Amino acid sequence: MAQLILNHLSKDFGTGRAAVSDVSLTVREGGFLALLGPSGCGKTTVLRMVAGFEQPTDGSIILGERTLADGSGALPPEKRNMAMVFQSYALWPHMTVAQNVGYPLKVRGVTGAAWETRVRDALSVVRLEEFAARRPADLSGGQRQRVALARCLVTSPDVVLLDEPLANLDRHLKAAMEETFREFHARSGATMIYVTHDQGEAMALATDIAVMSEGRLIQVASPQEIYARPEGRIVGGLVGQGGILDLALPDQGPRLVPWPAIEAAFRQTAGPSRPVLVRPEHVVADPQGIMLEVRSCVFEGERFALSLRTAGGQSLKAYSATATATGSLQPFVIRQGWLV
Structure with missing residues (x-):
């Protein structure tokens, strides 16, 4: 060969x-x-x-x-x-x-x-x-x-x-x-x-x-x-599931974006935005998180797949072990994202 x-x-x-x-x-x-x-x-x-x-x-x-x-x-x-x-x-x-x-x-x-x-x-x-x-x-x-x-x-x-x-x-x-x-x-x-x-x-x-x-x-x-x-x-x-968020992040910094930087970016309303890929497994329910609207909840056999929407109208995906009410607002933490 x-x-x-x-x-x-x-x-x-x-x-x-x-x-x-x-x-x-x-x-x-x-x-x-x-x-x-x-x-x-x-x-x-x-x-x-x-x-x-x-x-x-x-x-x-x-x-x-x-x-x-x-x-x-x-x-x-x-x-x-x-x-x-x-x-x-x-x-x-x-x-x-x-x-x-x-x-x-x-x-x-x-x-x-x-x-x-x-x-x-x-x-x-x-x-x-x-x-x-x-x-x-x-x-x-x-x-x-x-x-x-x-x-x-x-x-x-x-x-x-x-x-x-x-x-x-x-x-x-x-x-x-x-x-x-x-x-x-x-x-x-x-x-x-x-x-x-x-x-x-x-x-x-x-x-x-x-x-x-x-x-x-x-x-x-x-x-x-x-x-x-x-x-x-x-x-x-x-490749894979996920959503791409446009977030107000500084031009300099690592491509792997941690939760504190993502949380701060959600509070930033001005300035240029950068695309950040977020995988479903990094979006988890947490009382300390940001409020996201549950647009759909689909049972896939071993888990529920959630479609989420931010206050600004951007889309995310997440997984859950239990059903979540469609149309409800729930707190989620985005553990990390990747600048694309």
Whole structure:
């Protein structure tokens, strides 16, 4: 395996606005990178350029010592030693599980005992050894997805590319498949790039998250770093729950804003404001807090989710173990915020 580098990557389809603009990032060897962003932000175009289905307008893609693509040319997909999993499983219905998994080996001329060993090993990684003789129609949706993963692994690819593979699954199956992906990554050691618009999937699966918006890369960091210290309103609003308050805070000072500074800012009625991201878990009921109006209270199973509004009309979210009357004024402390 080798390190994958995207160097000032751009793609323009001639529509007047670049689909991808000047994206540079390094996918560390053996890492699990999630490309996260709303529909149309360019994440799938980046994945297709890495796979070889699209050629960059500018910039380059480098894997180890090889240049896979740049503005002047590109290696075809079959010469990149990559594997891709799509939303649809793309399994041959007339083939058995083993034949589906081993098809890429057959194309490469691998037969006999070597074929059987590598197919068996790939099915072992996704725990489907006993299903080798079955056909896709006899499998559940989750099992078919695991067959697609095994087919990726059988050729020992340098990089596994996943284009929103869980988008068509229901909530319970999605949770089970997230665990399968984590196990697959741990057992295979493959470098993986995972495209999704679901921040929950990205946070649960990835070792690193790259947030994109309007064709540009906004921030790359670990899930913990992205959540706690987002760069800008876009990342703050896209990753996790929370509200962004415009508060009268001094230009100088730490980006992590404690409660005393937040409380003082609420009393300040003049001066320029700065955006502060506040996560729901940092908004807690406290008699010493400021009065906020409870706009809604929704039971989520293990807790109640509150929508709150300040006296100035700004919105916040909070969690509560008990129901709170809608329309009531309640005191809350905002333990901390993060300047975005």
